[in-house]
Every structure is written in structure tokens, then in C-alpha cells.
Amino acid sequence: MINGKFKGKDILSLDQFTPNDFKILFPLTKKMKNIGFNARPSKLLDGNIVTLIFYEPSSRTFGSFSAAVKQLGGQTVEIQNPQVFSSVAKGECLSDTIRVFEAYCDAIVIRHYETGSAKKAADYASSVPVINAGDGTGEHPTQALLDLYTIHEKFDRLDNLVGVVGGDILNGRTVHSLIRGLCRFKKNTLFLLSPKQLRLPRADFLYFRDKGINLIEIQSEEEIPKIADFWYWTRVQKERFKNLKDYKTVKNRFIVTKKLLEDYGNKEMILMHPLPRIGEIEQEVDSDPRAVYLKSQIRNGMYVRMALLALILGKV
Amino acid sequence: MINGKFKGKDILSLDQFTPNDFKILFPLTKKMKNIGFNARPSKLLDGNIVTLIFYEPSSRTFGSFSAAVKQLGGQTVEIQNPQVFSSVAKGECLSDTIRVFEAYCDAIVIRHYETGSAKKAADYASSVPVINAGDGTGEHPTQALLDLYTIHEKFDRLDNLVGVVGGDILNGRTVHSLIRGLCRFKKNTLFLLSPKQLRLPRADFLYFRDKGINLIEIQSEEEIPKIADFWYWTRVQKERFKNLKDYKTVKNRFIVTKKLLEDYGNKEMILMHPLPRIGEIEQEVDSDPRAVYLKSQIRNGMYVRMALLALILGKV
């Protein structure tokens, strides 16, 4: 069974996934979507316990994983902010904490504020697989997978695509993951639209282009190509600015409005956003059928997590 | 199936419920009581996920809803204090948060510190029903329903009743709901006993009286009518006082003691309290069989919530 290769595996980085892996993951995600809508109660994870250990709060990712486990009939042990809890607060190191919690469960989902912590946790956990739910400025592979799945769901491919990435391309972890993911597939083109203070770092730009993706920096909305398959908009991250005035200068530079979508979008495209959204897409756009950020993009996050859990627990 | 009218409905206000609705809800609550005591495991909500999103902590209401879901074999996604969590802390608006969480579940229970938030949440949630678990000084319909159920359970009617309401009738949300609920039925009389600083606002007094309930303000315990069917006592809410001295003046003005119950109560009455109780009913009264506040009144809260969940999820 080809799926068997996932059993017991940690999910730490998007880079683990080969194009062939997507051929396993994406059809399974589609099946999970069906379970979510029509085929509950599922007993796929009946008797399984997944520990969610979140050193950093993230209500959406936490809720998505919690629901993913329960949609499949599993149970969670939920630990939030253990660093203010006694053991960790008393000075316990991450390795001990992880080895304690792996004793209680079949898989661990970890969110941490320090880059590299998920990898460390996976190294420490000797008996159960670990899923990275975001580690500092590092990776957040399930977010990247849900973004790619959402594009694939619409266009049935991950190559030969034209996309527009708008907003903060300097700091946005999700944007970097998306670009890295699309690098794996052929003939993809991305138009990068951001204030000049928030451009993709030069080194990354060159690195990604070397990998074969076509990256084109643009300065204004007028340069958005009408043929783009998707727009991927992001929030300008206030918390990254030392100077609030600098933030205010750029935060609302590029806003998606009904008019913008009408002028520069096409009928078949989709409009994505990793959320949270703080004004960079107008609420008037939400009801547009092309706007998937509060609809399938969110749901796909839960479905892709259901698929991954089923795979690493060896249940499919 | 008459119950079908509840399927998918939001539960936002006591005012939604017609006397006929009580004829559905109350017998079902009684059935739930039976499940709670004798007929578990129930699989009525097997495969269902209910999100509890509490912007304001309330251990009792939270625990009651959490248990209600699980008594029926369902699962919860539990989010507490999302406003200090990243997405909301980053400035996400309530509508986005609700649309994210509705993607994960079959129903949302929301507690919020701002009046009107539950209604807003229900408007935003397009695919799942929303239950108001208390919104600021607004409504807390399941508390009102459990109070009415507790009276109905004892007397098998909600009309032709005489009650005494004691304590803070100015600020008590639960008291206002109780009066509003009893207005719907005929020939009810309430004696209102409170310090004069904490009387029912005049406008409310007149409004309720216009609706047909007989309201009689009394000044001292001696005026409590021996024939009252129930006493509903409430806490003087310290947090509403700007001046601590004012609070201290009135907080212990009316205290239920064994003696008071003996002198002014009758054998068939019940003594209720919405809790928490901070001294306004002496602990010596707890063991009195007429004292239901720590017994059936609490349990009925869980049962009425079980009934509502089963109804809005279309499982009965």
C-alpha cells in the first residue's frame, strides 16, 4: 500500500512532499471532504488520541486540528501555553516535555514560537509522529498544503499556473511556503505586488527563480495580468514593524475591492488569503463566488489535516 | 415532525419561544434528564462537533454546554479567550472568526462580553446554528429556559404562579429574563423584594406590567406572602458598583436563612438562585429539600441545553 510510506512519519516541512506524495494526499483530502459533509460519524481514528501542544496561541490552527481529529472519531489531549504551566515553568526542557506527552497519545501536533522546535520535538519523540503546526518564522506545512490543495481543487493541476501575490511578501511565512511549493511544479508564474519595503528578499527571489519558477515583481495594480488563475493576498504584519508610522504608511497600500476584482480579475480565478485579514480585502468582496478565503480555503485546512492524520496513524 | 421547526435555528433570545415551543422543549428536556441518569452512552450527537467559543470566561456555563454535548455522544472544539489569541488579537473581526469556526463544526455556542454579539455571530454564520450563551448585559436564553423549566418541573405549569424575587432586581440579567418569560403566561404574580437602590427600573416595571404580569414591590421580608410557589434569589453584583461602600450597604440586606424560610415559606415552594451565590442564601439552607439551586436547577441547565442541541441539530 503506497500510503504506508506515511505511517509513523513526522510532518515537519513542505519540502518533504514530492509531487507523487500530492497524488496520495490530495485525493485523500477530497475523501475527507466527503466525510466532513456527509459521512459522519467516522470511526477512522476511533480509539486514537492526538496531543495538541500549543506553546503559542493560534485559535484557528488549534481549532482546525482539534476538529480534524474529532471529525474522524478521535480524541485530543489539549495543552495550551505549557510554558506558563508548572513543569515547563519550573525549567523542564522541551525534550522531557515531549517525551512525557508522547507517552499519552498516538501523535503530537506542536505549535511553538521558536523556529526549529517542531523538528526538535520530532527528534525527541521516539514512539509517535509529530506534526508541525507552525514554529516561529519557520514552517507551517499544513497551511502550505491547504493552499496548494485549494488551487489544485479548482484547476486540477499545480503546474502551468499564473498567480498574483499581494501584500507583505517580505515577512509572510505562508507566501514563502506557497512559492516554494509551486517551485516543485513546471511553468508556474507569479506576479509579486508589494510596497517596496515589503518585497521578497533578493536572495529568496534568486533562489526561487533558480528553482524554475517565473517571478515578476510589479509596482501597481494596473500591472496585474487579467489571465491570473489566483490571487493570494496577505496581511501586512504590524508586529514586524519597529516603527508604527512605517506600518501605517504601507498597510493599506494594496487593497482588494470589488472594483479591483472587476477591473483586473477574470471569471475563473480564485481569491485566496491565509487569514487573519485586517482590511486588505474589503468585506464587500466576501460574497463574490471567487473569494474562497472564508469558504473552501478554511475547510480545506481541516480536510488536509484529517488526511495527514489518517496517513501518519496508518489508518488509510 | 413539529420539532423540525428548530432544525438549524439559532437560539438567541427567550423571546423566540412561544408557549407552544415550550410544549416541545420541556418534554424533550425531561427525556434528556432520563438519558443523563440512566440511558448513557447516548449516540444522539455521535459524529457531531459543537464549537464553544467563549470571549468571556464562565466556568459553569462552559462546563454545562461541554457536558451537554458529551452526554449525547458529541464532541466539542473549545476556544476560550480568543481575543488574546493571535488571530483576534491581530485585529480579526468577529465575522471572520465566526466564519472560520463554522467551517469546523455543526453548531456554535458563543459567550461574549458585548451585548448583541451573539446575534451578530448568528448573522455571520451561514451554515450552522448559533446558541447565545450570554452576551454582556444582553440575553442568556438557556439560563432563562432552565429557570422556567425548573418551575414547570415542580408545578407542571407556567401560569397561575406566585413568586418572590429577592436581591438585585436592577442589574440581574437572569431576573429580567425570568420576568419576561413569565409574562408570556397568564395570571402570574411576582413580589419584588430589593434594596431601593436595586429596584427594577421603572420603565421595565411598567413594560412588564403592561404585558399582563402582576408585579408588587415590597420593602421587607415580612411582606413575603406565605403562598408563594417559588423564591428566586439573586446575588448583589459587586462589579456593578462604582463605590464599594454603596455595595457594602446593600449586599446583605436580604438573606435567606432557615428561619426566614420557616417563617415565610410554605412546604411546597422551591427556592431558586441562578448562582454564583455569595452569602445571600445561608449554607444552612442548602440541605432543605426546597432548595433546588445546587441540585435540580443546575442539572436542568445541562438537560435543557442537551434538548436544544438535539433540536437545532435535527436529531429529534
Place this chain on the structure above:
Amino acid sequence: MINGKFKGKDILSLDQFTPNDFKILFPLTKKMKNIGFNARPSKLLDGNIVTLIFYEPSSRTFGSFSAAVKQLGGQTVEIQNPQVFSSVAKGECLSDTIRVFEAYCDAIVIRHYETGSAKKAADYASSVPVINAGDGTGEHPTQALLDLYTIHEKFDRLDNLVGVVGGDILNGRTVHSLIRGLCRFKKNTLFLLSPKQLRLPRADFLYFRDKGINLIEIQSEEEIPKIADFWYWTRVQKERFKNLKDYKTVKNRFIVTKKLLEDYGNKEMILMHPLPRIGEIEQEVDSDPRAVYLKSQIRNGMYVRMALLALILGKV
């Protein structure tokens, strides 16, 4: 059925357990170990709800109980830090809080910062059993039981044992419980190795010795007897020191290293620690097969809790 004596019983203190009780509890714990590894999904607690109410955070104990319930197919209602939640913050007394939560569930697990609170909670709860998950400097019976089980699992007896206790023997609640537990059985000898500021209080020393255990205080590692069956090491508890300098003087006085284990340990012994560990056992020791603190000792905590839950809920 002899197990029946546990049904509905509170678990408050190690002193409740007679040697005969261990003959019930330990074989059942072994069965639970089997369920944990091979025999899930278990439906032993299907339809049961256990409330975990933690007034003091303790991620490990919390996670262990949460997992124990779910390993057996039960559900939890989880309330953390109710003292900052509204009802308790508003001044509600413990008795009311407990009586509210017992209405929602089949058993209560309580952790509290005040000694004696678990006993109080058990007195207040009239319809469900209560398990003490640690109350201040008082008891933490499930920790003591897992320690005894871990020794019993290895040596198949709790008498005729020689142990070494290292570290803080003044403040360590778990150490006191272990000694008290071993007092119940015959011909046990414990070597006590601690800085002189952290010795077992004289009164306790004499009390335990009167009970029949052989206690020998030693001053340095060289006095550790090669024949010891187990070493039980503990953390020097920083939070107990008023003066940080005093803490620094003693904290690293006795550290278990590979070399120490080689020089003074034997092949059949086990090395235990109640965790968290802050340097008093070197990480290099973790991979030693005799080091059980991050392995069976942790898992046994969950299994002994599963066994206790099954017993008090009358499911075995």
C-alpha cells in the same frame, strides 16, 4: 466482586490503600497497559464524563488524566484556573463550585493549591467520586501509586527492597509519599542522600522508622550501596527557597551521571524521578535501559489512573 469496594469511592490519600487493595489495583493497571498498547478502542468508559478541575496548572498530571479517560473511551469536561473565571472570581466558595460540576459528570478530578481542598471537595460532592490530583503540600496519591507500581512491575514485590532516595527529601511531596507507601510492607530499607539543609524532617524520620521501615541517612555518593534495587531522584525545588543563593549552593550537589550509575549502580536496578527534572539527572543517562523516568514511569501514571477511574466508576 471484590473490586466493588472501590465503586463510588473517593481517592484522596495513599493511606486509603491496604496491601490487599494493591492486589486489585496492580493487576488491573497491567491490564490497562495492555489496552493502552493493543486493545483500543476501549469502550469501558463509553458514555462517562469526568470533570478535570485544575485550580493550579500542571500540564503533565492534567494530560495524564485527560488521556486516561479518553484511552478508555470516556469524555472529559476540562476546567482550568476557575479562580480567574467568573463564578469563582466573583467569590463563589469551593463547595458550590464542586456541587455545580458534580451535576455534569460521573467523577471529578481536582488539583488545588491548598492542602486539604481535595478532601473538602469530596465531602461536598454527594453524588460522584473525587480523585485528588495534588493539593498543595498535601497528597498526590496517583503519583505515589504510579511510583509503587513502577517498582512492583520490576521486582514483583513491595517488600524486601533496598532503595536510594536522592535530592530534596525535605520538601519533596512525592518522596514522602513513597516512603509512606513502602512503610506498609516489610523489610524495606531506604538510603537517604541529600544536602543537610534538605534532609527528611526529624519528626518524619522517627515516625516512618517507627512504622518499620529502615531509614539510613548518608552524606555522599560513595555510601550508596551497590545492591540498591532502585534510585529515586528528585529535583531541588527552587520555589521553596527564600534565598536564591541558598538554592544555588545545594541544587546541584547530587547529580546522576553515567559514571555515577556505573560506579554505584547494579545491572538490575531502576532509576526513577517524579519529574520535572532540572539537571539533577544528566541527559546522557536517559538512554540507559535502567532509566525509567521518561518511559514506563510516565506511562504507568496513565495506566494506574485508568485503573482507578474504571474502579471508582464501577466498570471492572
